[in-house]
Amino acid sequence: MTHDDVIRLEDHYDSGLYPKQPLVLVRGAGARLWDADGKEYIDCIGGHGVANVGHANPAVIQAVTEQAQRLMVCPNGFYNDQRAQLLAALIRSAPAGLERAFLCNSGTEAVEAALKFARVSTGRTKVLAAMRGFHGRTFGALSATWRKQYREPFEPLVPGFEFVPYNQLDRMGQALDEETAAVLLEVVQGEGGVIPGDGDYLRGVQALCRERGALFVVDEVQTGFGRTGRMFASEHHDLQPDLMCLAKAMAGGLPVGAVLIGSRVADLPKKSHGTTFGGNPLVCAAALATLHYIQAEALPQRAATLGARLLDGLGAIPSPQVRQVRGLGLMVAVELKVRAAGYLAALAERGVLALSAGPNVIRFLPPLVISAEEVDAVLEQVAAVLEV
Numbered sequence: 048m049t050h051d052d053v054i055r056l057e058d059h060y061d062s063g064l065y066p067k068q069p070l071v072l073v074r075g076a077g078a079r080l081w082d083a084d085g086k087e088y089i090d091c092i093g094g095h096g097v098a099n100v101g102h103a104n105p106a107v108i109q110a111v112t113e114q115a116q117r118l119m120v121c122p123n124g125f126y127n128d129q130r131a132q133l134l135a136a137l138i139r140s141a142p143a144g145l146e147r148a149f150l151c152n153s154g155t156e157a158v159e160a161a162l163k164f165a166r167v168s169t170g171r172t173k174v175l176a177a178m179r180g181f182h183g184r185t186f187g188a189l190s191a192t193w194r195k196q197y198r199e200p201f202e203p204l205v206p207g208f209e210f211v212p213y214n215q216l217d218r219m220g221q222a223l224d225e226e227t228a229a230v231l232l233e234v235v236q237g238e239g240g241v242i243p244g245d246g247d248y249l250r251g252v253q254a255l256c257r258e259r260g261a262l263f264v265v266d267e268v269q270t271g272f273g274r275t276g277r278m279f280a281s282e283h284h285d286l287q288p289d290l291m292c293l294a295k296a297m298a299g300g301l302p303v304g305a306v307l308i309g310s311r312v313a314d315l316p317k318k319s320h321g322t323t324f325g326g327n328p329l330v331c332a333a334a335l336a337t338l339h340y341i342q343a344e345a346l347p348q349r350a351a352t353l354g355a356r357l358l359d360g361l362g363a364i365p366s367p368q369v370r371q372v373r374g375l376g377l378m379v380a381v382e383l384k385v386r387a388a389g390y391l392a393a394l395a396e397r398g399v400l401a402l403s404a405g406p407n408v409i410r411f412l413p414p415l416v417i418s419a420e421e422v423d424a425v426l427e428q429v430a431a432v433l434e435v
């Protein structure tokens with residue numbers, strides 16, 4: 048199939064929900080991607096922060112290949128070796144206080160499950176979420192998602208959700224009361240524009256939750272698995288969430304999600320929640336290999352070092368178009384005074400794929416295996432498009 052054939056076919060039969068760039072991506076390795084015409088790109092999208100261990104990671108390929116030949120499906124009513132090992136490995140890698148895990152298939156499902164667990168555990172219904180926050184597209188997660196464009200076409204949403212400004216502890220203090228089941232926050236707001244949470248604010252919210260009997264739910268779907276320079280972004284601020292939502296990078300590219308559950312969460316009633324595919328052996332084997340790789344290759348430290356290189360380099364670009372450069376680890380953004388779309392297209396032309404986070408923000412979420420030379424090549428191209 049030619050490049051044009053693929054675009055025609057996909058445009059004809061796809062739902063039409065996604066605005067698309069006219070690129071047909073067919074192959075990846077490490078932090079590189081290739082299109083159908085053989086053109087090479089440095090990938091700073093990473094499947095939207097999924098490909099932390101790199102495209103076509105050999106350890107993940109081997110784990111998936113071996114497990115596919117052994118067993119792909121095992122209902123949650125039975126035990127499985129891969130699942131048991133993954134659950135243990137996840138909890139060992141997580142912040143203190145998280146003791147058990149529920150496995151599912153995506154970020155929105157993890158958030159959905161955490162919201163249900165918070166309600167059933169506290170017997171309360173109110174949920175506080177942050178302005179500019181993003182948590183997913185299913186009804187519960189969408190009800191906690193800020194942007195009107197995502198919410199309004201589908202109202203009425205789930206009742207009981209309220210939004211408070213991010214990084215303002217006094218406003219959280221006013222809203223959090225005896226009816227609040229949960230506060231749901233990102234440690235760095237991703238889709239909202241790459242806005243790092245303040246440590247004092249996040250610890251303050253956690254303390255308020257403890258004081259008033261609510262559960263502190265942290266959404267690490269985008270920040271998890273080394274992205275911000277620590278295995279989980281919660282570690283930057285010594286947070287001990289009651290529920291932690293994970294997905295994206297967890298299984299080296301395969302669909303996955305998880306909720307880690309802390310000791311303040313009551314025992315969950317049997318059969319009150321569940322999923323067919325969650326915890327299937329194939330994805331568990333991929334996730335186990337991914338987790339081992341991230342730890343063995345010290346990818347969080349790598350994200351910290353190369354993230355600082357990217358952040359400093361972007362900050363040094365002398366462009367009147369730049370309002371602010373910010374980020375944590377390899378979750379980095381350039382906020383422009385103008386729209387980002389034209390710059391993203393110009394970067395793609397020059398062999399660098401980056402993404403937006405709102406209309407004015409260029410966001411970088413490269414695989415954590417990206418090399419220093421590749422980071423420098425990205426900086427060179429960003430400078431070339433921004434300096435004109």
Ligand SMILES: Cc1ncc(COP(=O)(O)O)c(C=O)c1O
Pocket residue numbers: 095153154155156158181182183184233237238266267268269294295
């Ligand atoms: C912080 C956060 N939570 C939840 C989600 C939803 O994840 P998914 O697209 O896997 O449903 C995303 C997706 O970008 C996210 O960034």
